[in-house]
Amino acid sequence: xxxxxxxxxxxxxxxxxxxxxxxxxxxxxxxxxxxxxxxxxxxxxxxxxxxxxxxxxxxxxxxxxxxxxxxxxxxxxxxxxxxxxxxxxxxxxxxxxxxxxxxxxxxxxxxxxxxxxxxxxxxxxxxxxxxxxxxxxxxxxxxxxxxxxxxxxxxxxxxxxxxxxxxxxxxxxxxxxxxxxxxxxxxxxxxxxxxxxxxxxxxxxxxxxxxxxxxxxxxxxxxxxxxxxxxxxxxxxxxxxxxxxxxxxxxxxxxxxxxxxxxxxxxxxxxxxxxxxxxxxxxxxxxxxxxxxxxxxxxxxxxxxxxxxxxxxxxxxxxx
Amino acid sequence: xxxxxxxxxxxxxxxxxxxxxxxxxxxxxxxxxxxxxxxxxxxxxxxxxxxxxxxxxxxxxxxxxxxxxxxxxxxxxxxxxxxxxxxxxxxxxxxxxxxxxxxxxxxxxxxxxxxxxxxxxxxxxxxxxxxxxxxxxxxxxxxxxxxxxxxxxxxxxxxxxxxxxxxxxxxxxxxxxxxxxxxxxxxxxxxxxxxxxxxxxxxxxxxxxxxxxxxxxxxxxxxxxxxxxxxxxxxxxxxxxxxxxxxxxxxxxxxxxxxxxxxxxxxxxxxxxxxxxxxxxxxxxxxxxxxxxxxxxxxxxxxxxxxxxxxxxxxxxxxxxxxxxxxxxxxxxxxxxxxxxxxxxxxxxxxxxxxxxxxxxxxxxxxxxxxxxxxxxxxxxxxxxxxxxxxxxxxxxxxxxxxxxxxxxxxxxxxxxxxxxxxxxxxxxxxxxxxxxxxxxxxxxxxxxxxxxxxxxxxxxxxxxxxxxxxxxxxxxxxxxxxxxxxxxxxxxxxxxxxxxxxxxxxxxxxxxxxxxxxxxxxxxxxxxxxxxxxxxxxxxxxxxxxxxxxxxxxxxxxxxxxxxxxxxxxxxxxxxxxxxxxxxxxxxxxxxxxxxxxxxxxxxxxxxxxxxxxxxxxxxxxxxxxxxxxxxxx
Numbered sequence: 001x002x003x004x005x006x007x008x009x010x011x012x013x014x015x016x017x018x019x020x021x022x023x024x025x026x027x028x029x030x031x032x033x034x035x036x037x038x039x040x041x042x043x044x045x046x047x048x049x050x051x052x053x054x055x056x057x058x059x060x061x062x063x064x065x066x067x068x069x070x071x072x073x074x075x076x077x078x079x080x081x082x083x084x085x086x087x088x089x090x091x092x093x094x095x096x097x098x099x100x101x102x103x104x105x106x107x108x109x110x111x112x113x114x115x116x117x118x119x120x121x122x123x124x125x126x127x128x129x130x131x132x133x134x135x136x137x138x139x140x141x142x143x144x145x146x147x148x149x150x151x152x153x154x155x156x157x158x159x160x161x162x163x164x165x166x167x168x169x170x171x172x173x174x175x176x177x178x179x180x181x182x183x184x185x186x187x188x189x190x191x192x193x194x195x196x197x198x199x200x201x202x203x204x205x206x207x208x209x210x211x212x213x214x215x216x217x218x219x220x221x222x223x224x225x226x227x228x229x230x231x232x233x234x235x236x237x238x239x240x241x242x243x244x245x246x247x248x249x250x251x252x253x254x255x256x257x258x259x260x261x262x263x264x265x266x267x268x269x270x271x272x273x274x275x276x277x278x279x280x281x282x283x284x285x286x287x288x289x290x291x292x293x294x295x296x297x298x299x300x301x302x303x304x305x306x307x308x309x310x311x312x313x314x315x316x317x318x319x320x
Numbered sequence: 321x322x323x324x325x326x327x328x329x330x331x332x333x334x335x336x337x338x339x340x341x342x343x344x345x346x347x348x349x350x351x352x353x354x355x356x357x358x359x360x361x362x363x364x365x366x367x368x369x370x371x372x373x374x375x376x377x378x379x380x381x382x383x384x385x386x387x388x389x390x391x392x393x394x395x396x397x398x399x400x401x402x403x404x405x406x407x408x409x410x411x412x413x414x415x416x417x418x419x420x421x422x423x424x425x426x427x428x429x430x431x432x433x434x435x436x437x438x439x440x441x442x443x444x445x446x447x448x449x450x451x452x453x454x455x456x457x458x459x460x461x462x463x464x465x466x467x468x469x470x471x472x473x474x475x476x477x478x479x480x481x482x483x484x485x486x487x488x489x490x491x492x493x494x495x496x497x498x499x500x501x502x503x504x505x506x507x508x509x510x511x512x513x514x515x516x517x518x519x520x521x522x523x524x525x526x527x528x529x530x531x532x533x534x535x536x537x538x539x540x541x542x543x544x545x546x547x548x549x550x551x552x553x554x555x556x557x558x559x560x561x562x563x564x565x566x567x568x569x570x571x572x573x574x575x576x577x578x579x580x581x582x583x584x585x586x587x588x589x590x591x592x593x594x595x596x597x598x599x600x601x602x603x604x605x606x607x608x609x610x611x612x613x614x615x616x617x618x619x620x621x622x623x624x625x626x627x628x629x630x631x632x633x634x635x636x637x638x639x640x641x642x643x644x645x646x647x648x649x650x651x652x653x654x655x656x657x658x659x660x661x662x663x664x665x666x667x668x669x670x671x672x673x674x675x676x677x678x679x680x681x682x683x684x685x686x687x688x689x690x691x692x693x694x695x696x697x698x699x700x701x702x703x704x705x706x707x708x709x710x711x712x713x714x715x716x717x718x719x720x721x722x723x724x725x726x727x728x729x730x731x732x733x734x735x736x737x738x739x740x741x742x743x744x745x746x747x748x749x750x751x752x753x754x755x756x757x758x759x760x761x762x763x764x765x766x767x768x769x770x771x772x773x774x775x776x777x778x779x780x781x782x783x784x785x786x787x788x789x790x791x792x793x794x795x796x797x798x799x800x801x802x803x804x805x806x807x808x809x810x811x812x813x814x815x816x817x818x819x820x821x822x823x824x825x826x827x828x829x830x831x832x833x834x835x836x837x838x839x840x841x842x843x844x845x846x847x848x849x850x851x852x853x854x855x856x857x858x859x860x861x862x863x864x865x866x867x868x869x870x871x872x873x874x875x876x877x878x879x880x881x882x883x884x885x886x887x888x889x890x891x892x893x894x895x896x897x898x899x900x901x902x903x904x905x906x907x908x909x910x911x912x913x914x915x916x917x918x919x920x921x922x923x924x925x926x927x928x929x930x931x932x933x934x935x936x937x938x939x940x941x942x943x944x945x946x947x948x949x950x951x952x953x954x955x
Contacts, residue, residue, distance in 0.1 A: 010801075012801050012802075040788060041783065041784065041785055041786060041787060041788050042783060044782050044783075046629070049793070054802070056790060056792075057790055057792070057801050057802060060788070061788065062782050062783070062788055062789065062790075063789075063790040063791070063800075064629070064632060064782075064790070064791045065790065065791060065792035065793065065794070065802075066625070066655065066791075066793065067625070067651055067652060067655055067793055070621060070622075070625045070652065072622075072625075073617070073621065073622040073623075073624075073625025073626050073629065074625045074626070074628055074629035074632075075629060076626055076629065077580070077582065077615075077625060077626030077627060077628065077629025077630040077631075077637070078629035078630065078632055078633055078782055079629075080580070080613055080615065080626070080629075080630065081579075081580050081613070081629070081630035081633040081635040081637070082633040082635075082782060082783045084783060085633075085782060085783045102618055102619060102622075103618060103621075103622055103625075105618075106617070106618035106622065284613060287600060288600060288601060288611040288613070290608060290609060290611070291611065291613070293608075294608055294609075294610065294611070295613075296579035296580045296611075296612075296613050296630060296633070296635040296637075297579075297630075297633035297634055297635045297781065297782075297783065299577075299579050299604075299610045299611075299635075300604070300607055300610075301576075301577025301579070301610070301636065301753060302577060302753035302755075303605075305752050305753055305754060306749065306751075306752060306753065307575045307576065307577060307715075307748055307749075307751050307752075307753055308604050308605040308606070308607065309574050309575050309577065309602050309603070309604055309605075309610060309748070310602075310603040310604065310605055311571055311574055311575055311602075311603075311746075311748060313603070314571060314574075314599060315561060315571070315745055315746060318561035318562060318563055318567070318745075319559065319560065319561050319745060320347065320350035320351050320556070320560050320561065320562050320742065
């Protein structure tokens, strides 16, 4: 029986603030899962801590709500042990780029075949609005006592530099576009990163829905226009077409340059994609030839309560 | 009395082949039928600092080192300065005669506290601060000295074999030292050549050169006279294996079906992960090959996170770490606790606090392991007493984790990890695999945290058909969704915490505590002190003194009633541990509500010898001991 969008929703009460950008992301994720027809029990959503951490409870697949900053570690372990599973990890920008930044970089280097979505809103919402890693230096959101004293992390740039092989940005109020991006990310062979701009209506009074819509710019132009534009509507080609240093470097550099665009024009869409770099599963397969057919989670380890692993050769070699 | 009880010591700068020398020596002795207890001591350093290896050899069962060294071989000055006084009066020292004039200032790696102590001692004996000076002391004590010019050996060898390259091959000093020793004790030489072949099996040419050097040195030393000790071989116990410290848990993990191990490099734990990775492909009866995915992570937080993620798929998963790494894992241990995830953490302790003595021994982390993690949640802390035990215990730990669905911390330590011992071949058929309530299929509505009579819910795994569940580090309802309801909270807490009593009820007594007899004086202890304690007890027995010993393996939950009943006739309780505060003693007092009469503690970073335990126990029996006996043997 074909699965419908409703099948991917749980009846857990959603306690996000009215107007929260998170709703768009969870909807897009459910739509993407439904459109791809991924069986509910063959997918796991891992989540970090914070408002976004609750995401896994709203989606009717396996859901693992982990620790602050550590979502990628749990998700990679799950995927490596059971590579048949579709794995999506989600978390806030504080979770992934503050406390979890080390894991973010290491995950990029590993390139495990899964998707990581950051709910990027510039504030720590659940602890009442402190500055998070993507808030710009000198900006003062509503609950800050003084302007932010730290420079902001560039999530796209960091992902590209760390080895993520699919790097994209979405906007939580463009749900259809975001859904399409999630599908691309999940289908990508390797670690896909999605930075989703997500207004926090309660604590971020700078990067609001109206701000992204360009309302403040409206007086200067006759036509009210959005700050957001789509890379795919331009000549931008994010894909690494062949395995050549010049080609790869050019695609990495243009992604980095593009990621610096901010202010009146903010690009969304795919910044970089390289499927020529081996996913971690293939690297493991080089060591363990039958890893994909017989991964850790599928291995038989006992019969009638007794072990079936034969270590006699090892023990023979130790006999004196 | 055992007819052979011989301790050999080899020392040299780190990187000079002390360890491979000791491996050859151990292998030769083991092949000739002897029991071996070897122990490696080294600095936190790659090259240059002093490392040494003692190998005790006997024709009886031995489980520890003793204080006295029978034969020391050294190709550097530092070894002699540090160890000359350990050699017993009719023992021997083989040393490089080129070193006789070296004084303490000439050995830059001698640290000043040691030098000060040595100088004071030499002054009191009216000796110069030179190798010649310390050797005189040894000689006066009755130690036989065997000066050998290592340089000349190479020169003569180069000439004899017409291979001038040999002249400068000082890398062979270790093999020369071993061969001189074996020649001196008249150990048959064929086993020596076989061992060299095995060790250099991939480098034929090097093996040949080493064998020439070995042969030359062996013959050279067999001309020495006046050495009372000879080891000519004894009856070999069938199915004896020679193992290094981490083999028990490593091979145990393979047999127990651990298929995922994530780790971050740390001494002395990473040897286990390296071993698992180098034996990654596993032979499985009537099945396609299995494998262990061994993942080196960016830190210990990631190691435990990944391991929990893997465990959620139903894979038996583990990590191996030491104190500082374990400290980073504590938040996630709590997560595994509240989510009832079976995980096994193999904790190879070393001396703390902080980085502490990173390559030295300590049983410092017992209380930490018992209390690791925020909040109240159940876990099991289980301690192995020796390498052989650790093999079987690894199997048990995975069963406890699966059956009770809780984190298990398997306590090991540096004393065990850097030992090389002979023991009975591990028997995989004595390991059972009990996966508890792990499900293979799910029918009908599923609740991961369903309330049940025994407090344990059937466990689905990520990816299982119809088995969808949720996890959260928050308190949850039966489905695993966040719940802050006060009534549910009480039920969930009670459900989880009931595992502690359940574990005490279901784990067989003989897995909880091993009693080696209880007497008027009885020792309580845990972990690697077992070997030296048992050897000390045998020494006391020979003097007609009965000493009891209760080895506590299950430390959390604490088997209070069992321990109480075992100690019911004991008047004097003696706690022996390698830490400062007597951590097991504290747990004992808290649970048994009885005082510890004496503590024998060691926190110098070196393992206990049976000699020093024997000395303290004897003082206790004779009523001459301090309440707190602090041991300090070992360089």
